[in-house]
Amino acid sequence: MSVLVYAEHDNATLNKVTLSVLAAAKEIGGDITVLVAGKGCGAVAEEAAKAEGVSKVLCADNDAYEHQLAENIAELVAEVGADYKHILAAATTTGKNFAPRVAALLDVAQISEISDVIDGDTFKRPIYAGNAIATVKCADEKKVITVRGTSFDGVAAEGGSASVENLDVVKDSGLSSFVSEELAKSDRPELTSADIVISGGRGMGNGDNFEILYKVADKLGAAVGASRAAVDAGFVPNDMQVGQTGKIVAPQLYMAVGISGAIQHLAGMKDSKVIVAINKDEEAPIFQVADYGLVADLFEAVPELDSKL
Amino acid sequence: MKVLVPIKRVIDYNVKVRVKADNSGVDLANVKMAMNPFCEIAVEEAVRLKEKGVVTEIVAVSIGPKAAQEQLRTAMALGADRSILVETDEEIQPLGIAKALKAIVEEEKPEMVILGKQAIDDDNNQTGQMLAALTGMPQGTFASEVNVEEGKVKVTREIDGGLQTVELKLPAVVTTDLRLNEPRYASLPNIMKAKKKPLDVKTPADLGVDMTPRVTIEKVETPAERKAGVMVGSVDELVEKLKNEAKVI
Ligand SMILES: Cc1cc2nc3c(=O)[nH]c(=O)nc-3n(C[C@H](O)[C@H](O)[C@H](O)COP(=O)(O)OP(=O)(O)OC[C@H]3O[C@@H](n4cnc5c(N)ncnc54)[C@H](O)[C@@H]3O)c2cc1C
Numbered sequence: 001m002s003v004l005v006y007a008e009h010d011n012a013t014l015n016k017v018t019l020s021v022l023a024a025a026k027e028i029g030g031d032i033t034v035l036v037a038g039k040g041c042g043a044v045a046e047e048a049a050k051a052e053g054v055s056k057v058l059c060a061d062n063d064a065y066e067h068q069l070a071e072n073i074a075e076l077v078a079e080v081g082a083d084y085k086h087i088l089a090a091a092t093t094t095g096k097n098f099a100p101r102v103a104a105l106l107d108v109a110q111i112s113e114i115s116d117v118i119d120g121d122t123f124k125r126p127i128y129a130g131n132a133i134a135t136v137k138c139a140d141e142k143k144v145i146t147v148r149g150t151s152f153d154g155v156a157a158e159g160g161s162a163s164v165e166n167l168d169v170v171k172d173s174g175l176s177s178f179v180s181e182e183l184a185k186s187d188r189p190e191l192t193s194a195d196i197v198i199s200g201g202r203g204m205g206n207g208d209n210f211e212i213l214y215k216v217a218d219k220l221g222a223a224v225g226a227s228r229a230a231v232d233a234g235f236v237p238n239d240m241q242v243g244q245t246g247k248i249v250a251p252q253l254y255m256a257v258g259i260s261g262a263i264q265h266l267a268g269m270k271d272s273k274v275i276v277a278i279n280k281d282e283e284a285p286i287f288q289v290a291d292y293g294l295v296a297d298l299f300e301a302v303p304e305l306d307s308k309l
Numbered sequence: 310m311k312v313l314v315p316i317k318r319v320i321d322y323n324v325k326v327r328v329k330a331d332n333s334g335v336d337l338a339n340v341k342m343a344m345n346p347f348c349e350i351a352v353e354e355a356v357r358l359k360e361k362g363v364v365t366e367i368v369a370v371s372i373g374p375k376a377a378q379e380q381l382r383t384a385m386a387l388g389a390d391r392s393i394l395v396e397t398d399e400e401i402q403p404l405g406i407a408k409a410l411k412a413i414v415e416e417e418k419p420e421m422v423i424l425g426k427q428a429i430d431d432d433n434n435q436t437g438q439m440l441a442a443l444t445g446m447p448q449g450t451f452a453s454e455v456n457v458e459e460g461k462v463k464v465t466r467e468i469d470g471g472l473q474t475v476e477l478k479l480p481a482v483v484t485t486d487l488r489l490n491e492p493r494y495a496s497l498p499n500i501m502k503a504k505k506k507p508l509d510v511k512t513p514a515d516l517g518v519d520m521t522p523r524v525t526i527e528k529v530e531t532p533a534e535r536k537a538g539v540m541v542g543s544v545d546e547l548v549e550k551l552k553n554e555a556k557v558i
Contacts, residue, residue, distance in 0.1 A: 097451075098438070100437075100439045104440075104443050128430060136525065140523050181474065228487065238488060244432070274551070292551070
């Protein structure tokens with residue numbers, strides 16, 4: 001029995017979410033191999049080799065993998081995955097993009113966004129925007145799985161000493177090509193791994209007003225998120241959206257400011273340890289999930305909070 | 310060019326689901342059903358491409374129960390020219406659906422398949438990618454912008470880090486994200502017209518595909534409820550609680 005874990009990275013560093021995927025792999029059991037595919041991604045492979053519980057790292061370094069194009073990655077993973085019983089990737093936009101493609105190439109089911117491992121065939125996963133948790137059992141010989149990072153505590157990043165093997169497999173479908181990307185630059189912690197997240201909703205009124213959240217966030221070392229309404233209205237970019245169709249976060253502290261608490265938003269944050277809601281409408285559904293609720297105008301409460309930290 | 314738009318009948322997104330007492334699933338009896346919101350966005354995108362003169366024919370397709378005809382009629386009221394229902398009352402899963410869609414793609418030979426990135430019931434986010442793999446097409450998932458050019462399509466994708474634009478050779482599969490467009494409402498005259506548009510009914514056997522589920526649902530549970538919290542009267546009290554009670558700041 002062995003597990004192949006696909007590493008999430010930006011060709012320079014290993015994304016922490018991979019440590020959570022490794023934790024899920026460990027629960028499944030067996031030898032763990034990490035596949036790093038990218039361009040100039042040797043440092044990532046070295047980093048993966050140090051992670052706890054990894055026995056081998058395969059490094060596929062080629063132009064074809066630089067931008068994680070699903071057409072190329074899926075073929076690579078399907079080929080390398082032939083020797084493994086479980087193939088795991090993070091339920092990030094990268095993993096969600098190529099994993100179903102791998103499963104279809106192998107003619108097996110794909111199990112999306114597991115939040116718990118029961119045994120090698122049985123997993124839990126949220127459905128209906130997290131309003132129900134399904135226990136699913138897969139009959140296929142091989143399992144292709146994406147893992148919800150916030151549901152597993154990552155393995156240690158240091159301590160392991162796996163071997164790194166270069167993989168000379170080039171899959172270039174020629175069907176797709178990378179044109180450009182616009183990546184958000186921020187000095188704040190990453191949303192999905194931050195200990196504190198402060199999110200703003202439609203109640204923020206406009207993008208400039210998010211400044212008051214950034215100030216509090218910087219005092220607390222927090223990441224800043226948003227509701228879909230705030231993203232749709234153009235206040236902030238799409239990568240800040242928390243929810244069923246945005247990012248899933250589970251920080252120690254989540255503060256929802258000017259967010260009503262629609263089920264699709266709750267789906268992305270209700271596993272947070274402590275939830276604070278600031279809303280001027282005492283009937284807002286967000287208060288039903290909040291540990292601490294404050295009925296107030298956010299334009300008064302947030303600056304006051306800032307001054308008292 | 311011809312566009313195929315696969316759509317799904319799901320629980321209305323405003324309905325709060327209830328898990329059945331015997332944990333066999335969620336209670337869908339007498340619950341309002343609708344077209345999956347991402348599928349509406351897919352139909353809208355196809356219609357806009359038709360209005361721009363890029364697309365000549367839109368074929369909507371659904372795989373599911375007889376009642377899914379309702380959603381196909383809605384798609385036609387929104388602008389699809391005709392539709393196909395692959396009727397089945399069995400449980401269906403993404404791989405089986407992708408196989409049925411592949412059979413339809415082989416018959417219809419569309420140059421683009423536009424579908425929702427995920428259905429809000431199973432939250433799987435798989436079908437488009439699987440269809441692309443089975444048909445050997447490239448895929449532009451989580452699209453927030455679609456630009457068709459000669460023999461290719463440029464898709465801007467919403468990714469965790471921001472936005473990524475890829476270029477795909479046609480035929481291609483595109484899956485829609487929330488910000489691709491804002492779907493219109495069907496007008497009454499169009500709803501009437503849609504009643505006369507062709508709706509073909511087929512069975513999985515007609516398509517010769519095996520849609521047997523690979524995954525069994527052992528049980529469905531209600532997630533742990535959060536304990537009701539407290540209301541605080543002031544910012545001072547909030548800060549005090551966060552520091553001394555919750556100890557998170
Ligand atoms: C398929 C689908 C997927 C979706 N996915 C997501 C998702 O991933 N994430 C997500 O967030 N949403 C998602 N949504 C949208 C969701 O249904 C809600 O529309 C959205 O979350 C609402 O955002 P909001 O709470 O910011 O806005 P609103 O619901 O408009 O709430 C604004 C709140 O701000 C408060 N407010 C206004 N002014 C002030 C003030 N001065 N001081 C204090 N409070 C104030 C108001 O009382 C109100 O409660 C999805 C919807 C669909 C259909």
